Amino acid sequence: xxxxxxxxxxxxxxxxxxxxxxxxxxxxxxxxxxxxxxxxxxxxxxxxxxxxxxxxxxxxxxxxxxxxxxxxxxxxxxxxxxxxxxxxxxxxxxxxxxxxxxxxxxxxxxxxxxxxxxxxxxxxxxxxxxxxxxxxxxxxxxxxxxxxxxxxxxxxxxxxxxxxxxxxxxxxxxxxxxxxxxxxxxxxxxxxxxxxxxxxxxxxxxxxxxxxxxxxxxxxxxxxxxxxxxxxxxxxxxxxxxxxxxxxxxxxxxxxxxxxxxxxxxxxxxxxxxxxxxxxxxxxxxxxx
Numbered sequence: 001x002x003x004x005x006x007x008x009x010x011x012x013x014x015x016x017x018x019x020x021x022x023x024x025x026x027x028x029x030x031x032x033x034x035x036x037x038x039x040x041x042x043x044x045x046x047x048x049x050x051x052x053x054x055x056x057x058x059x060x061x062x063x064x065x066x067x068x069x070x071x072x073x074x075x076x077x078x079x080x081x082x083x084x085x086x087x088x089x090x091x092x093x094x095x096x097x098x099x100x101x102x103x104x105x106x107x108x109x110x111x112x113x114x115x116x117x118x119x120x121x122x123x124x125x126x127x128x129x130x131x132x133x134x135x136x137x138x139x140x141x142x143x144x145x146x147x148x149x150x151x152x153x154x155x156x157x158x159x160x161x162x163x164x165x166x167x168x169x170x171x172x173x174x175x176x177x178x179x180x181x182x183x184x185x186x187x188x189x190x191x192x193x194x195x196x197x198x199x200x201x202x203x204x205x206x207x208x209x210x211x212x213x214x215x216x217x218x219x220x221x222x223x224x225x226x227x228x229x230x231x232x233x234x235x236x237x238x239x240x241x242x243x244x245x246x247x248x249x250x251x252x253x254x255x256x257x258x259x260x261x262x263x264x265x266x267x268x269x270x271x272x273x274x275x276x277x278x279x280x281x282x283x284x285x286x287x288x289x
Contacts, residue, residue, distance in 0.1 A: 066104035189271035
């Protein structure tokens, strides 16, 4: 009787462990599906709801086992948290999550450039003021790459035509504060910041502010889109992406501010609020009234 009970107990334990091991992949798959849906729904939330939801999804990503999918989710969160002003806590939570994911599952380099997750983490640290402690040569290389890109942008010059065929040359705008904004009609964050840019430009253009909105789309696409929007800054077309490449623009919106001496003084890596735009322009000497 004792032997039978012992065998039965061992069989029950084995079955229980087998059941757990069988269930684990399904639990992970379920968690991944939930996280994917939550990331996809962040843009639909209000400005008040979104920071808390971002922090919660970062915690859920933290709880995933090490994997390429974990890095992918963390990097997606890093691209979403910079849209608008979600606050330092949300930015830091996502940076911590991406750091952990890369520490657990380093992404190998392909070619000379650091993989995008390292670049995105370096952007959070360099332009959003978060703390990153990841000790990885690819992360260091990403920081070095951003510094080199800034040096290129600081000395960049270009001439583009607007939709009215007027030519604009960056170096000929010395004496003005110049905000260069890269955007596209298909980009939701770009569209979200357009009314803010328009209001700032309309109010401060007489004080020497120039806003140049640069798109790589054809006028055949841009002109009909703008007919439904009250947007006054000049829209410049860069259909061969030469200026996009000069400014190392790999994602939009991106904003660069030059002071009256032509010095690069501010960079925004994503959609900006009025407060954030004024913070950038403040580096060029423009203060809100």
